[in-house]
Amino acid sequence: MMRRLLLFACALALPLAACAQDASVQVVPPDLHGSRQLEVLTATSVVRDYLESWKAFRTALNQNAPQALSEDFVGTALTRLSDTIAQQSKLGLHTRYTDRSHRLQIVFYSPDGLSLQIIDHVDYDEQVMQGATVIATQPVQARYVVVLTPSQTRWQVRIFQAATE
Amino acid sequence: MSLGRAFLLAGPALLAAPLLLAQSPSMNLPAQVPAGSAFSVPTSGSGQGTLTIVGPGQALRQSVQLGSPVSVAAGVLYSAGEYVAILSSGSDEQVGQFEVTPAQQPSTLSFLAEPSRLPVDLQNGISGTVYVSDVYHNLILKPMPVSFNLSDSAGPSQTRTVITRDGVAWTRMNSASKEGSAHFVAQVGGVTTTRVIDEVPGDPCNLSMTATPDKGKALLQTAPVRDCSGNPIPDGTVVTFTASFSGRQSTVDVPLKRDVAEVEMPLPPGATVSVASGVVAGNEIHWSGR
Numbered sequence: 001m002m003r004r005l006l007l008f009a010c011a012l013a014l015p016l017a018a019c020a021q022d023a024s025v026q027v028v029p030p031d032l033h034g035s036r037q038l039e040v041l042t043a044t045s046v047v048r049d050y051l052e053s054w055k056a057f058r059t060a061l062n063q064n065a066p067q068a069l070s071e072d073f074v075g076t077a078l079t080r081l082s083d084t085i086a087q088q089s090k091l092g093l094h095t096r097y098t099d100r101s102h103r104l105q106i107v108f109y110s111p112d113g114l115s116l117q118i119i120d121h122v123d124y125d126e127q128v129m130q131g132a133t134v135i136a137t138q139p140v141q142a143r144y145v146v147v148l149t150p151s152q153t154r155w156q157v158r159i160f161q162a163a164t165e
Numbered sequence: 166m167s168l169g170r171a172f173l174l175a176g177p178a179l180l181a182a183p184l185l186l187a188q189s190p191s192m193n194l195p196a197q198v199p200a201g202s203a204f205s206v207p208t209s210g211s212g213q214g215t216l217t218i219v220g221p222g223q224a225l226r227q228s229v230q231l232g233s234p235v236s237v238a239a240g241v242l243y244s245a246g247e248y249v250a251i252l253s254s255g256s257d258e259q260v261g262q263f264e265v266t267p268a269q270q271p272s273t274l275s276f277l278a279e280p281s282r283l284p285v286d287l288q289n290g291i292s293g294t295v296y297v298s299d300v301y302h303n304l305i306l307k308p309m310p311v312s313f314n315l316s317d318s319a320g321p322s323q324t325r326t327v328i329t330r331d332g333v334a335w336t337r338m339n340s341a342s343k344e345g346s347a348h349f350v351a352q353v354g355g356v357t358t359t360r361v362i363d364e365v366p367g368d369p370c371n372l373s374m375t376a377t378p379d380k381g382k383a384l385l386q387t388a389p390v391r392d393c394s395g396n397p398i399p400d401g402t403v404v405t406f407t408a409s410f411s412g413r414q415s416t417v418d419v420p421l422k423r424d425v426a427e428v429e430m431p432l433p434p435g436a437t438v439s440v441a442s443g444v445v446a447g448n449e450i451h452w453s454g455r
Contacts, residue, residue: 033330035292035337061221076302080222080244087224095219108333111292112279117333126249128219135217136260138249145304145331147296159296161304162221162246164197164264 022098023124025051028105036109043106046116046148049155054099057081057160061095064088074149077160093135096127116155120144121165141165190214190231190254194261200268200301201243205234206250214254222246222265229254245303267306268299276351278360284367285344286394289337291315291362295351296333304332309353313338317347317364329353340364342394366396372447374406374440376432383432383452387440389424397424402442408452410436 027047030038053072060068066082073081088094100123108117122142128135147159190210198204206216210231217226218237222244229235231254242248245267252259275296283290293313297305311334316322319341327334341347341364349360370393376383385406390398404426407416410433419426432438434454440447 034294034335057221084221084224084244088219091217091224091226093217093219093224095224097221107331108335110277110294110333111335111337112277112294114277114279115294115296115333117331119331126219126247128217128249128251135253136249136251136258138260138262140247140249140262142247145306147304147333159304160221161267161306162264163266163306164247 022100023054024101026101026103028103030106030109032109033107034109035111036113038106038109042109046106046118046155047104050104050118050120050146050148050157051102052154053157053160054102058097058099060085061088061097064094071154072157073160074151074156075158077157081160092130094129096129097124098127099124114149115158116148118144118146118148120146122162189257189259190229190252191259192216192235192250192252192261194250194263197264197266198237198242200245200265200299200303201240202268203237203239204242205236206252207234208232208252210254210257212254214252217251217253218242218248219251220244220246220248220265223248243301243303245301267303268301269305269307270299271297271305271309271354271356272300273298273302274351274353274356274358276358276360278349278362280362281360282363282365283340285340285364285392285396286342286367287340290340291338291347291349292335293338293349293351293360294333294335295329295353295358297329297353298332305329306332312350312352314350314352315347315362316350317341317343318345319343344396366398367392367394369398369402369442369445369447372404372440372442372445374438374447374450376438376450376452378455379429381431382429383438384427384429385438385440386427387421387425387447390421390426390442391424398442400424404440404442406430406438406440408432408436408438 056068056072064085066085104120127137142162143165145161148155149158193207214229214231216229216235245265250261277294279292295311309329310326312326313336314324315338323338325336344366347362351358369390374387402421403418417428419428432452436452439449
């Protein structure tokens with residue numbers, strides 16, 4: 001078991017260094033309550049794709065560009081973020097999310113391998129802007145519950161829901 | 166300057182200070198608001214202002230009469246998550262943060278049952294995963310009991326109750342011993358979702374054949390082919406008869422018809438004939454010609 005966890009940590013070290021250009025990322029070894037065994041390669045891909053989705057999220061909400069979401073988000077998460085972008089545009093707002101740190105853990109892998117859940121404790125700044133003017137900046141600490149499902153080439157975020165830490 | 170005179174000059178300014186401060190907007194945000202419910206935010210200050218609420222889940226703005234509570238109507242803010250609220254009036258503003266929590270009542274179950282078709286008598290062969298959401302499609306994170314039930318024509322149904330963790334619960338069930346459609350039901354707080362699973366016969370069990378002479382040939386015929394639970398194997402399942410003689414081999418594939426496969430083969434005395442279906446091998450007969 002320890003060997004697997006060590007392998008997991010090592011396997012993640014390189015991709016995370018590439019993904020997390022700004023935010024610090026800590027990956028806690030999985031604590032699965034599903035029955036399916038999580039392969040190291042799967043875990044690495046999931047974490048990499050999830051962190052990639054944060055890039056898309058930042059870009060889309062800052063530029064009010066829903067098309068930036070299409071590769072990384074599906075289902076409820078895609079609909080919800082797209083709706084938010086439409087609402088922001090209508091109000092003349094855009095939002096700059098700057099994630100400072102992620103501490104994430106894979107907590108569920110469904111027996112059929114068709115869904116996987118991550119808990120991510122995120123520290124970020126939410127900056128609400130009107131044009132180039134910053135209206136408000138709020139530091140946020142949140143516990144994100146994220147459900148990902150596999151597509152042909154990557155894991156996509158299907159549920160992206162925050163709660164207070 | 167005497168103390169009394171100084172007080173007379175400074176006093177009005179000191180008294181006016183709280184009044185001036187009272188002009189800038191402030192609000193008393195709730196820490197949490199249930200999704201879709203009406204709520205109000207008491208404000209202080211005077212004049213007109215706006216309340217802007219922005220988060221990954223929604224963005225909205227509402228006009229405010231400072232000094233009066235801002236009412237957000239039911240159904241307006243429904244997407245669970247963290248929000249930043251900005252109360253502004255002119256160049257003054259107050260910023261706060263609050264959480265929209267999922268509604269407590271489940272409304273939708275995303276129920277994934279796998280596989281949709283499987284052989285009978287398979288231990289833990291069926292899996293079910295349920296994500297529990299409220300009417301606004303927010304994942305309900307508080308633990309809730311999910312009742313899984315698998316019923317079929319074979320007999321007593323299997324039931325398990327699993328508590329959700331962060332909105333998800335899962336289970337495994339055995340397939341029944343008799344073929345047919347099974348109903349796999351997930352239920353949470355009065356919300357029910359059903360999936361139908363086809364339980365089909367397993368591999369043939371105890372495959373056997375007989376050989377009888379028939380007009381100079383051998384008539385090879387299987388006994389009714391069934392799986393190990395006694396379910397008939399579906400018509401069309403291929404049974405292979407193989408005859409060997411003097412190092413030569415001939416093979417005939419025959420589909421099952423009404424549980425039985427039969428074929429006439431020209432067999433010289435001394436030939437050996439065997440029967441198989443898929444990976445299951447049956448008996449072997451040494452043909453004497455009689």
